[in-house]
Amino acid sequence: xxxxxxxxxxxxxxxxxxxxxFKVKAALxxxxxxxKLQEEIxxxxxxxxxxxxxxxxxxxxxxxxxxxxxxxEDIPGLVEEHFLKGRPVEKxxxxxxxxxxxxxxxxxxxxxxxxxxxxxxNRGLIDPENIDEYIALGGYQxxxxxxxxxxxxxxxxxxxxxxxxxxxxxxxPTGKKWEFCRNALVSEDSSAxxxxxxxxxxxxxxxxxxxxxxxxxxxxxxxxxxxxxxxLLEGMLIGAYAIGATHGFxxxxxxxxxxxxxxxxxxxxxxxxGLLGDEILGTGFSFDISVSKGAxxxxxxxxxxxxxxxxxxxxxPRVRPPYPAQSGYMGKPTNINNVETWANVPHIIxxxxxxxxxxxxxxxxxxKVFSLVGKVNNTGLVEVPMGITMREIxxxxxxxxxxxxxxxxxxxGGPSGxxxxxxxxxxxxxxxxxxxxxxxxxxxGMIVMxxxxxxxxxxxxxxxxxxxxxxxxxxxxxxxxxHMLNILENISQGKGQEGDIELLxxxxxxxxxTALCGLxxxxxxxxxxxxxxxxxxYEAHIREKRCPAGVCKALITYSIDPENCTGCTACAKNCPVxxxxxxxxxxxxINQEKCIKCGMCYSVCNFDAxxxx
Amino acid sequence: xxxxxxxxxxLEFEEQLTILDAAKKLQIKIPTLCYNEHLAPYGGCxxxxxxxxxxxxxxxxxxxxxxxxxxxxxxxxVTNSERVLESRRFIIELFLxxxxxxxxxxxMAAEMGVQPxxxxxxxxxxxxLQRAPKREATNCILCGLCVRVCQQIPERFALxxxxxxxxxxxxxxxxxxxESCIGCGxxxxxxxxxxxxxxxx
Numbered sequence: 001x002x003x004x005x006x007x008x009x010x011x012x013x014x015x016x017x018x019x020x021x022f023k024v025k026a027a028l029x030x031x032x033x034x035x036k037l038q039e040e041i042x043x044x045x046x047x048x049x050x051x052x053x054x055x056x057x058x059x060x061x062x063x064x065x066x067x068x069x070x071x072x073e074d075i076p077g078l079v080e081e082h083f084l085k086g087r088p089v090e091k092x093x094x095x096x097x098x099x100x101x102x103x104x105x106x107x108x109x110x111x112x113x114x115x116x117x118x119x120x121x122n123r124g125l126i127d128p129e130n131i132d133e134y135i136a137l138g139g140y141q142x143x144x145x146x147x148x149x150x151x152x153x154x155x156x157x158x159x160x161x162x163x164x165x166x167x168x169x170x171x172x173p174t175g176k177k178w179e180f181c182r183n184a185l186v187s188e189d190s191s192a193x194x195x196x197x198x199x200x201x202x203x204x205x206x207x208x209x210x211x212x213x214x215x216x217x218x219x220x221x222x223x224x225x226x227x228x229x230x231x232l233l234e235g236m237l238i239g240a241y242a243i244g245a246t247h248g249f250x251x252x253x254x255x256x257x258x259x260x261x262x263x264x265x266x267x268x269x270x271x272x273x274g275l276l277g278d279e280i281l282g283t284g285f286s287f288d289i290s291v292s293k294g295a296x297x298x299x300x301x302x303x304x305x306x307x308x309x310x311x312x313x314x315x316x317p318r319v320r321p322p323y324p325a326q327s328g329y330m331g332k333p334t335n336i337n338n339v340e341t342w343a344n345v346p347h348i349i350x351x352x353x354x355x356x357x358x359x360x361x362x363x364x365x366x367x368k369v370f371s372l373v374g375k376v377n378n379t380g381l382v383e384v385p386m387g388i389t390m391r392e393i394x395x396x397x398x399x400x401x402x403x404x405x406x407x408x409x410x411x412x413g414g415p416s417g418x419x420x421x422x423x424x425x426x427x428x429x430x431x432x433x434x435x436x437x438x439x440x441x442x443x444x445g446m447i448v449m450x451x452x453x454x455x456x457x458x459x460x461x462x463x464x465x466x467x468x469x470x471x472x473x474x475x476x477x478x479x480x481x482x483h484m485l486n487i488l489e490n491i492s493q494g495k496g497q498e499g500d501i502e503l504l505x506x507x508x509x510x511x512x513x514t515a516l517c518g519l520x521x522x523x524x525x526x527x528x529x530x531x532x533x534x535x536x537x538y539e540a541h542i543r544e545k546r547c548p549a550g551v552c553k554a555l556i557t558y559s560i561d562p563e564n565c566t567g568c569t570a571c572a573k574n575c576p577v578x579x580x581x582x583x584x585x586x587x588x589x590i591n592q593e594k595c596i597k598c599g600m601c602y603s604v605c606n607f608d609a610x611x612x613x
Numbered sequence: 614x615x616x617x618x619x620x621x622x623x624l625e626f627e628e629q630l631t632i633l634d635a636a637k638k639l640q641i642k643i644p645t646l647c648y649n650e651h652l653a654p655y656g657g658c659x660x661x662x663x664x665x666x667x668x669x670x671x672x673x674x675x676x677x678x679x680x681x682x683x684x685x686x687x688x689x690x691v692t693n694s695e696r697v698l699e700s701r702r703f704i705i706e707l708f709l710x711x712x713x714x715x716x717x718x719x720x721m722a723a724e725m726g727v728q729p730x731x732x733x734x735x736x737x738x739x740x741x742l743q744r745a746p747k748r749e750a751t752n753c754i755l756c757g758l759c760v761r762v763c764q765q766i767p768e769r770f771a772l773x774x775x776x777x778x779x780x781x782x783x784x785x786x787x788x789x790x791x792e793s794c795i796g797c798g799x800x801x802x803x804x805x806x807x808x809x810x811x812x813x814x
């Protein structure tokens with residue numbers, strides 16, 4: 001790595017790439033060459049920067065200038081102005097509101113201000129495809145430290161003292177989980193459940209990284225793998241040493257091609273450097289990792305289903321006990337953590353348990369990564385200290401709700417979680433408080449909803465998701481979620497009956513109590529919390545056959561307000577079923593018989609003349 | 614010697630037992646559907662749920678499937694609390710809604726006080742047995758016993774589960790008559806709802 005006057009960090013996370021970040025990068029390289037600046041300026045593609053809403057993104061180091069929403073056409077002017085004439089280009093910088101001044105430096109942008117990076121500390125800084133950059137920033141030092149200066153017991157002790165809890169959602173103490181697996185007796189019984197004949201040796205223990213991120217709207221783990229794959233590998237190596245595991249697996253979603261590519265590269269480079277394989281760093285410790293691609297079953301996020309899938313069986317949960325720590329992959333003791341948990345480990349070893357546990361709340365230590373999506377201005381990936389309030393995340397980091405609309409709820413925990421209403425926005429983000437509010441921490445999906453979201457529809461959507469993803473092994477999840485979905489569909493179609501709310505509440509409680517695995521145990525949560533906080537919306541659907549948010553198609557009609565209609569014909573031109581009639585400059589009318597309630601007229605009207613009721 | 618308490622009665626045991634095994638020794642009856650003593654326990658149907666707690670925290674009980682949960686020293690189990698009976702009724706109502714014609718399910722339901730017309734039931738039972746949409750008639754409760762017996766006893770793998778969730782069904786591979794089937798009839802023998810019949814070739 002040579003010395004350059006400028007380093008241009010172009011975000012190459014999935015969001016920016018799908019907005020042509022690679023074309024922007026190619027244009028940059030071309031312009032730099034044209035001006036013969038290639039000895040002075042280096043262009044690096046990094047992992048996800050986090051501010052996905054404004055991609056493609058480029059950060060200029062060392063000045064920390066942040067450019068956003070870049071196109072190929074912007075590049076010639078940008079290179080000339082900034083890198084030849086020394087005048088940063090204001091119109092490509094982040095501007096909080098139309099009439100305010102642009103903010104040149106990344107660290108001054110409120111989106112980044114309240115974040116605290118641990119698991120994502122290398123995001124946007126290093127080239128994830130180059131192991132040297134990870135090492136240059138202190139990578140694999142923690143591994144060297146544990147292999148040469150610490151006993152496995154000391155490593156487990158350190159993780160326990162740090163207070164790290166599982167970031168997959170359930171929040172089980174990581175150190176304790178490792179200890180169970182370390183202390184587990186290896187069964188000699190080759191007929192143990194799960195053994196399919198290619199019998200592993202008796203001493204085997206395994207560790208698994210769960211990268212099968214499946215919650216709708218969640219992309220935390222993908223971004224970690226894409227931006228800093230070696231942090232995950234280093235975490236797993238440390239865990240393997242502590243537990244005494246001989247082999248590791250990374251079970252990654254098949255829908256994550258870029259993450260898979262970077263992961264495969266990282267594994268090859270680590271092997272080349274002697275950081276994976278036999279006698280790592282010249283010590284007696286040997287360990288390797290293989291990658292397994294998921295085939296799209298959400299239930300594989302559940303650890304025993306994931307193990308079944310790894311073994312080549314149906315992805316179905318198994319009854320616990322025995323826990324994977326006693327009998328997991330091929331019947332051997334197995335420890336599973338998710339990507340974010342593993343990525344925290346090297347930092348704890350490097351900076352110490354005391355430092356880590358100084359961040360966060362009494363029971364929830366460190367930080368949590370969230371993918372902040374939905375009706376919020378600054379969509380993106382954020383890492384915040386535990387204990388921060390929902391309000392700070394949505395309004396300070398997220399920049400509030402777009403188009404002047406009113407905040408309604410924030411959904412956390414995906415299909416297992418719940419909706420937190422405005423009255424509870426000051427709830428601190430920690431495992432216990434979120435449960436008390438009726439939701440869960442979950443793996444980190446955070447979906448913001450505004451007044452235009454119907455909460456019955458939100459519940460219906462999540463139950464339809466879990467209903468489709470239920471594996472079908474246990475009766476309450478297979479049959480029960482199907483019944484709940486039917487009831488919710490009836491309500492949203494105006495066929496709800498008095499008593500349906502109580503029915504949903506009771507059935508939801510039954511399913512939670514009786515289902516086999518986490519999927520079924522939590523599937524009713526989106527229904528139960530929306531009823532808890534937005535009961536009046538359910539009542540409006542059932543009693544008045546009305547959808548207050550104007551979402552449920554069977555319950556709404558579109559009409560044109562003659563007061564506001566200017567006869568511009570925009571609605572008539574755009575209506576896909578040609579059900580709007582009217583002369584130019586005359587009031588238009590919607591034929592209700594033909595209307596399919598697609599909402600096109602509503603979105604194209606510039607005069608606020610289309611009404612939804 | 615370990616000790617477990619089921620419905621107020623103690624059992625001392627040394628060998629590995631499930632709660633169901635222990636209850637049998639005490640002649641306490643727990644209903645089962647997906648269980649067969651010759652096969653690896655499955656824990657899928659949920660009809661055998663019982664309330665279990667540890668001696669250390671007797672108030673914090675959980676519902677666990679008796680067929681898979683290991684009996685542990687100091688465990689306190691209740692097989693007939695309102696919480697248990699309510700959950701079992703919910704499960705049998707789900708089955709009755711799925712398989713309204715099955716005699717075995719109807720008689721098991723009747724034993725639990727659940728009538729097929731949904732009389733005297735709570736709001737959930739009434740919905741499941743009166744209002745819920747009717748589906749294509751089947752007597753298969755998807756307990757998976759036929760699939761498992763074929764895998765574990767003759768080891769022929771002539772039956773498997775297809776699709777997931779509500780669409781799940783039992784079928785021979787590729788929905789063709791399996792070449793590996795030896796016509797032993799084990800699947801028909803273990804089927805708790807007598808859904809499988811053996812045809813003479």
